[in-house]
Amino acid sequence: MSDRTLGEFEELVLLMVAAYHQAAYGVLILEKLEQQLNRKLNISAIHVALKRLEGKGFVTSSYGGITNERGGRRKKLYALTAAGKKALDINYELRTGIYRQIPNISFGQ
Incomplete structure (x- = not known):
């Protein structure tokens, strides 16, 4: 398997980065995924996925400005790259394509 492929969780994180392009950060991604999936996630899992995605060239990161609300700490922001968009398009x-192969099945609904 290529190191440029996406696992299921990586794909979800990458989709959130794409949705909030250049304004995506760990806690935002965590909160939005928890809402969408209706389950609790671990922030560490988000950060690990972001690190892997950056290593694959699917996202880039930069630091935002210093804010008082964060105690002078900067937020690490993520943005989708062209390679990341291509990976999402391929997936x-x-x-x-596979979904369209499902025959029209009636289950009495």
Whole structure:
């Protein structure tokens, strides 16, 4: 398996980075994924996925400005790269292509 592929959780994190392009950060991604998935996640899992995604070239990171609300600490912001968008496009095409192969099945609903 190529190191440029996406695992399921990485894909979800990358989708959130794309949704909040250049304004995405760990806690925001955590909160939005917890809302979407309706389950609790660990911030460490988010940070590990972001680090892997950055290593694969799918996201870049930069630091935002210093704020009083964060006690003078800067927020690490993430942005989608062209390679990250391409990976999302490939996964989308793969998943929708397979989904379209499902026959029209009635379960009495």
